Amino acid sequence: MALLARRDFGSRELGQRLRERGYDATVIAALLASLEERGLLDDARFAGHFVAYRAGRGQGPTRIGRELADLGVASAVIDEALAAGPDWQALAREVRRRRFGAVAPADWAEKSRQSRFLQYRGFSNDHIRLAVGPDPDVDS
Secondary structure, eight states: OHHHHHSOOOHHHHHHHHHHTTOOHHHHHHHHHHHHHTTSOOHHHHHHHHHHHHHHTTOOHHHHHHHHHHTTOOHHHHHHHHHTSOOHHHHHHHHHHHHHOSSOOOSHHHHHHHHHHHHHHTOOHHHHHHHHSOOTTSOO
16 A cells, blocks of 8 residues: 555556565455455556656657556557547647757758657657648747
């Protein structure tokens, strides 16, 4: 309970933490089932909070999805959480704008540099292409 009081956990991640602390596997399984039954442990809620937090930090869906998969969240839950997340195109454009300014890159070298930055942040090629293109909101 002390772990859950601090933040949400995925069931696999919480089980791993308990195993590291030396608890028996059968006790862990029973505890996880009990927590899920009472609504205190929910992978969908965890994934939704994870997506919202990471998107708020400017990370894209590819990176967030990979991190959730590494934490043991089911792919269907990941897909639902990412679909319910923010407008990824708008987020990619905003992240580019915050980092590099409002004016779209003019030459290929700068487009490439900004594209690599967005790719590292976890945005897809479609999001990147739209983010480094001319911005319809800004008069160039």
